[in-house]
Amino acid sequence: MVSAFLQRPAARSLNGDTGFQTTLASVFLYFVAAGLGTVMLGPALPLLAERWHLVDAQLGALFLVTFAGEFVGSWVGARRLGVSLLAGAAGTAVGLFILAFAGFGAAHFVLFCIGVGLGAGLTAGNVIVGTLDQVAGEERLEDSSRRSSRSRRLALLNLSWGIGAIACPLWLRSSLVLSHRAVFSFLDGGAGGALFFLGLGAAFLGAAVWIFRSLPRRFYATVSTKEIRERLHWQGIWMFALTFGLYVGVENALAGWLLSYAQRLHPALSAGGASSVAFCFWVCELGGRGVTALVVKRVDERRFYRGCLAAVIAVIGVLVFVPHLRMASIYAVTALAAVGLSPIYPMAVSFLLARTGNHPQVGKVFAGASLGGTILPWLTGVCSTHFADLRVGFAVPGVGAGLILLLARSVQRSSSSQ
Template sequence: MPVLPRSPSVRTLAVLHPVFALTGVLHTVGGALLPSLAARFHLNDSTSGLLFLLYFAGTSLGALLCRGNYARLITIGFAAMVCTCLAVSVCPRSLLAPVFLLLGISVGVPMSAVTLFVGHTYPARCAPLLTFLNFSWSIGALAAPLIAARVLMHHSYQASYVLFASASAVAAFASALVLSDPPEPARAPSDTRSNTAFYLIAIFAFAAFLQVGIENTVAAWLPTYALRTAAAGLVLAAASTSFYWAGFLCSRGLSSLLLLRAEPMRVFRIAVGVAFASALLLEFAPSLAARNIAMFLLGASLAPTYPLVLAAFFARSRHTADSRWILFTAGFGGSVLPWIAGFVSTHTGSLRTGMLTIPAALLVMAFLLLALRNHQPPVPTTQ
């Protein structure tokens, strides 16, 4: 018989939002703490870059480990973060590389498990829930440099990681106390992977690869692009990139409300279309004011696309655990597309040409939408 949509309790949301925001803090705070860490160990840029490479590789590996009881994985992940944050605060230079890899894994597990928990527990409502959770994650990411700056006023990076270890311990305790997975429904003997299942995984993995790659390309190159194209001074040009983040954060909050009434795939199609138009406007805008508008619209349209990609997969897949491959692939997109933009810019002598990576990737994503038209979400049933 049809399954009634399960609604999240206030206690569940009261835990999920702050713990997911904490993963946003840990995921982005490394850059703000890098000067203190580099000064302590006299690191050059190459060594610092290796630490970030290991960390981001670890987060992708953490996504692959997310299979089974997601509530338990959230608790285990935060417990591991206690250990790895403390390890960063006390480890010698010779152990920085493996410790940063382990830190990435420990952050990647709960960061992915929260998404999988929502998709598995609330499949009928995961689009608005994931979008609003990503709003909280974004708040954590934006707060990370402010937290780091506050701590570094009187202490070093070591005190920051001790603080994050304490916060992770609280998150682990709260997760263990409140979160629990629903019982697994009985699975029919014939319920095995099919070509259609692999096709869906490939389509959505590629979509996540493109989406995260687009976001990271914008974040990595937009400040430099604004500085090179503005004619109103370096300070004003650099400050203008805040229009992108303002649109991004506002949209993460408002789109979660919109998705309570609107059909998710329709919102996704509109978001991709507006993002494509905004990226072109950013390329060919005749004035600084037009570029600022393009930045705001680009941020607003990109903000809901990643949670919508995941929600669309959860609605179509019979196996929530398959989405860990999508989360794993997304991390590689975040590394590859910014590199492609820089490669094109270097070999053409124009960052404007390199930034065409963004509308090109969005155009490919639009074609992926056509491939999904013949794969509608199945009607959930119980045994």
Template sequence: MTILKPPRYLSGTIIYLSFAATGVGMALPGSVLPILLAQWSLADRQAGLLLFLGWLGSSLGALVVRPSRVRSLAAGAFLAAIGAVGMAYSSSWSCFLCMAVFGLGLGLTMTSTSLLQASRHPLRRGAELNRLNLVWALGACICPTLATHSLRIASARAIFSFLGLFFALVGLWTLLFEPDSIADSTNRTPLRSKWSLALWPLTLVLAIGLPTGIESSMGGWIAAYVQRTQQTISTTVTAGSCFWVGLMLSRMLASSILMRRRSERLVLIQSLCTVVAGTLMLIASKASLGMLAGVFLVGFGLGPVYPLLLAIALQFSDNSAIFFVAGLGSAFFPWLTGIVSSSTSSLRTGLVVPLTASVLMLILGLRLARLTDPVGLQK
């Protein structure tokens, strides 16, 4: 259906912008969560379910990518657009369905974009995927600031509507101008093998969903937590930015020459310890500076953990079941945080969920560290 093949630089720019927009989309519900809680009169338990459905939809989106990466990308962009517009005009009950559609579209868009760009750059696939990873983190990083400035002149409805319009345009661009690419069907994994988890050690299967779960819990709840504790807009915005900035910086460092010369084992253990220390500081501190430092350390420590665990997993198999397990962690932990928060009437207590996950991740990580390549970090 491609009408005209665009210049490579223009096509690449659109692809990168759309991938950055998925980062914005994943961080946006957490960034405006205090507004959504008031707008729809949601309790923390319901807000946790809202975040759960979004991340679960994102996980499922990774499983429905078709051999045509371009059509999958277009379908994901259109679903994200429908979900975003639905979030803008939904009620306190329809928002859950719209959030699930929004997450499904984002997951489908992210996965198909990664596969599409990997196939277009076979000789520098690692570098291309790393750039996409950084672009996504950049979008998530600037989302809290963009959301706050937008709320001064508009509403959450306008923000979701604008994002929906952007994804709709991306879908149209993809259908009309991006050359199609069909994956080699002979290399596809049989369905039974794709869903098998017996290919990986149990310790790895248990650990792979923890970093994504902590990331989604912190990204989803930090704005609401800081607002209730500090009750200042500037600190609330800065806290969300600190988390995503820490995540982005650590991923940049993890792909640098300096980090490649270090042991994977050392990087993994140091990162896990940083996550635990940051989470403890965030929960224990009541001062703005301590909370901001804690949330930055959590993000900075989390950055390299999932890529390292994924690198270990790929030593055993490269089928997609392990990606789905990782996605389930990102869906369940924000939900559990909301449930604990509502049950105890304390979001501070709710954050014990990601704290427990970080301690468990450290314990499992110490056992997995011996499986890492001693030569160095291979992202």
């Protein structure tokens, strides 16, 4: 029975509805798991700090190695899309199973390997969904219809990622509750953390099996140069890479450190209670991406993009300049930041793929996202430690959001000129 379940079905054509929907289902399912894995360090920070007795700079180093791995994975992730998606899911699963029992030193290498898997899979998934209309022979669509269709698919894809991100702090809470049961006594004092990472590993393993059985075989081939719409020049690479990197850095710095910020302002909060801040962030980002998918045809995308960035900068300013926030205010700031950020990444990816199509070198651009995710959360922790105030650390994602806004016109002009 197991062998029959794992047997890969015959190749499907993307020219029919079945192949199109099967491909979308495979990538969307992976993105739910990827949402869990990408944000896991934020909710887990208090547990890891207690488990290994770490200060902020050391916790920031965990972000550093994870997103360094994502940089490597993203760099090569667009060459063979199916291989990147499958190997990324399976490799991340193995890494999470090991991380459940690893020490602080070994965790650096394991997190790097997990990052490689996430970077490869996320890059491949974005390119597959963003160029699926071309692969499926839908070039008959008008340019404006294709652009709005791409934006909607990418918004919904990132919405599925948000579902996983929301489930992450919920699973952390469940892990802490389950860890007190006698059946998990063999895990000693670290039962909650071990269960948390084991559950995440199981999610990636399930996604890997689904991809192996369902993704059409044509995606496992190397991208053909015939599918290239335009050569990527270095100016386009750095512009989009910087935008992606700054966005992911801002997002992860806020999502990762807001939980710790709430716990420090309100020490009575438990690790499980503080995780509700992360839950609020990802719920609001999820809702924001759902709204984006609905309104993208009815608004001026360029103004909407820049307006959301301006709102994010204003919200981060509140974190930096207001010395003490009540829990209700922390939830409000978290929600506004998440809603403001929600349209930025899928719209930026849409701008990129409108210009390049399925380009084998587009992974270099997505690698920029991992580079920003490496640096900004780490710098936030370093600034917090140096100034002994996490509010000062939040100036780092504030500057990052400002730089994205400065790049906005160039990114949009590049895509609209095609």
